[in-house]
Amino acid sequence: MKYSVVNIARIAENLGKTVCLRGWVRNRRFGKGIAFFILRDGTGEVQCVASSEEIPEGELKSYEGIGLESSVQIIGEVRNDERSPGGYEIKVQEIIPIQKVTDYPIAKKEHGVEFLMEHRHLWIRSRTQTAILKLRNEIQKYWIDFFYEKNFYRADAPIFTSSACEGTTTLFPVDYHGDTAYLSQSGQLYNEATIFALGKVYCFGPTFRAEKSKTRRHLLEFWMLEAEASFMTHEESLQLQEELIVSTIEHVLSKCDSEFKILGRDIEPLKRVKPPFVRITYGEAVKLINEKMVERDAPFQYGDDFGAPEETFLSLQFDKPFFVTNFPVETKAFYMKPDPNDVSTLLCADLLAPEGYGEIIGGSQREDDIDALLQRIKQWNLPLEHLQWYLDLRRYGSVYHSGFGIGLERVVAWVAGLHHIRETIPFPRMLHHLFP
Numbered sequence: 001m002k003y004s005v006v007n008i009a010r011i012a013e014n015l016g017k018t019v020c021l022r023g024w025v026r027n028r029r030f031g032k033g034i035a036f037f038i039l040r041d042g043t044g045e046v047q048c049v050a051s052s053e054e055i056p057e058g059e060l061k062s063y064e065g066i067g068l069e070s071s072v073q074i075i076g077e078v079r080n081d082e083r084s085p086g087g088y089e090i091k092v093q094e095i096i097p098i099q100k101v102t103d104y105p106i107a108k109k110e111h112g113v114e115f116l117m118e119h120r121h122l123w124i125r126s127r128t129q130t131a132i133l134k135l136r137n138e139i140q141k142y143w144i145d146f147f148y149e150k151n152f153y154r155a156d157a158p159i160f161t162s163s164a165c166e167g168t169t170t171l172f173p174v175d176y177h178g179d180t181a182y183l184s185q186s187g188q189l190y191n192e193a194t195i196f197a198l199g200k201v202y203c204f205g206p207t208f209r210a211e212k213s214k215t216r217r218h219l220l221e222f223w224m225l226e227a228e229a230s231f232m233t234h235e236e237s238l239q240l241q242e243e244l245i246v247s248t249i250e251h252v253l254s255k256c257d258s259e260f261k262i263l264g265r266d267i268e269p270l271k272r273v274k275p276p277f278v279r280i281t282y283g284e285a286v287k288l289i290n291e292k293m294v295e296r297d298a299p300f301q302y303g304d305d306f307g308a309p310e311e312t313f314l315s316l317q318f319d320k321p322f323f324v325t326n327f328p329v330e331t332k333a334f335y336m337k338p339d340p341n342d343v344s345t346l347l348c349a350d351l352l353a354p355e356g357y358g359e360i361i362g363g364s365q366r367e368d369d370i371d372a373l374l375q376r377i378k379q380w381n382l383p384l385e386h387l388q389w390y391l392d393l394r395r396y397g398s399v400y401h402s403g404f405g406i407g408l409e410r411v412v413a414w415v416a417g418l419h420h421i422r423e424t425i426p427f428p429r430m431l432h433h434l435f436p
């Protein structure tokens, strides 16, 4: 018998032909003289029908030993079938088991999150988890293309770092042959060096924060894309962020129809993601919280950082992403530049996603004056010796520049409409959660 091995995604091109599919059994069902197998192979899934018309009774019976998640080769003819989800099915000629499984631990009944997290290495095979990972892949690829088209160079930052970028409370120390290194909290300081070589840059990699609180937004290891450009004002940076978000959403809406369906994601809120995005100042956000947020005992203090409840509240006030600008100097990192129109606040912004998702981007114009920067480093009590190299960037050809960081998992959680960030990365690292 002549047949070719094909991916499920390509069966339409093989209509009427006999093909060999290779993958895993997602589901199965037996009737009198008939068996239905749902086969998946990473590219898609298809129903395969084995009937006693073609297959000897004894062999058909033996298929009962091919349980969920068995690996198999299925040889059969591609047929049109309007009732099948993809419009095609396979008329089975033979099922060849590669490994028979009869005791797959994730049964079809509902499991608790605890159980699923412990079996994350298997849970990722599920239809919804696969859809999320495909969305993630699509967003990652889109971002790389976006920055390439905009003539940004990718210049990745180190993971072992010698200094804190985002405050000393969330550092992960590691022994570095007797010295202490820290896992990177942000590649920004390194981006600020590479812009002097390349003009416009971005880095994209894992980022580590020893977050001590358990929230549905925080991972201890997450992926962040950080862009930085010389001669880019804060205003231009906001425009770039807006364009990135709007076009990312357009991209996934055009590419990920089947993933949205699997996830049951209502895409109407995503369709509203059009420019321009509203901008409110931190001061206005505080006013909103104190006037409208009912579930609080005490007023929110100007100068405090927003916690998870405030972020959720703010995020529910708008129906598309919006910027919160001009945080007070004392709330943010040492490298941000004060706003010349109000030096008690910064040329910075967080971009918050709607629907309760909260912050997805943080960015600012950077302090480019060495004296002002030195003063901030002292105020923040940061170890000057570890930042001398960074100060060189203000000594040798300093120019105004801005940048931002966008959290991949936060964006995936929002786009996919997930309650919790843990499902947005294959193997989430969270407080007290390092297994598998």
Ligand code: 4AD
Residues within 6 Å of the ligand: 165, 166, 185, 186, 187, 188, 209, 211, 217, 218, 219, 220, 222, 224, 226, 227, 359, 360, 361, 362, 363, 364, 403, 404, 405, 406, 407, 408, 409, 410
């Ligand atoms: O606001 P953050 O801390 O900004 C920075 O790190 C800057 N150095 C970026 C820059 O200007 N180059 O983090 C940026 C983004 C957040 O908006 C959020 O999307 C994500 O990173 N993020 C997290 N995502 C998951 N888990 C966490 N613990 C996160 N912390 C930040």
Ligand code: MG
Residues within 6 Å of the ligand: 350, 359, 361, 362
């Ligand atoms: Mg932030």
